Amino acid sequence: MQWMARRTARPLSPAIVLAIAAVLSHVASTILGAMTVPQFQYWNAASVFSFGVMSYVFAFGAVYKSVSLEILLDVTERPGRESSLVEVVEHRIPDVFLGRTKILVESGLAEHIGPTFAPTAAGRKLAGRITRLRRLFAIGDTGLYDFSD
Numbered sequence: 001m002q003w004m005a006r007r008t009a010r011p012l013s014p015a016i017v018l019a020i021a022a023v024l025s026h027v028a029s030t031i032l033g034a035m036t037v038p039q040f041q042y043w044n045a046a047s048v049f050s051f052g053v054m055s056y057v058f059a060f061g062a063v064y065k066s067v068s069l070e071i072l073l074d075v076t077e078r079p080g081r082e083s084s085l086v087e088v089v090e091h092r093i094p095d096v097f098l099g100r101t102k103i104l105v106e107s108g109l110a111e112h113i114g115p116t117f118a119p120t121a122a123g124r125k126l127a128g129r130i131t132r133l134r135r136l137f138a139i140g141d142t143g144l145y146d147f148s149d
Contacts, residue, residue: 018060022053070096 012020034040063069063108074092075083083092101117104110109123119127133141 014060016062018057022057025049026053063099067093067096 028048029049030042030045031047032040071088071092075081075088093110101110105112108120109126110119111116
């Protein structure tokens with residue numbers, strides 16, 4: 001479905017396409033299983049299906065928006081398959097983060113106010129939810145980025 005959405009230039013985000021694909025394939029596989037397996041056990045089938053979906057979602061998420069993979073792909077596509085650390089830090093990383101800020105603005109979670117970048121009400125609400133989930137799951141500083149300076 002991701003491939004079809006790109007080919008038809010649908011304005012759906014890949015995450016939405018992923019969710020639609022999961023729902024449609026769950027419904028279709030449940031109907032097919034109920035029609036072809038004499039003693040179809042929904043919850044057993046649903047748990048196996050859910051494991052597959054979650055595995056795909058984790059793999060998809062890792063390659064969809066990973067800053068580390070963006071940097072690695074950029075370096076492997078360069079002549080000689082190498083780049084100076086200064087080039088990566090001063091040029092590639094800012095480009096990646098500018099792309100992420102564009103996504104936040106386009107989705108209505110942040111806005112540009114003159115030279116500044118600020119969360120919208122929807123962005124603050126989402127950030128609050130994420131903060132509560134991090135506390136619930138005891139997720140502290142991941143150490144990936146240090147914005148304390």
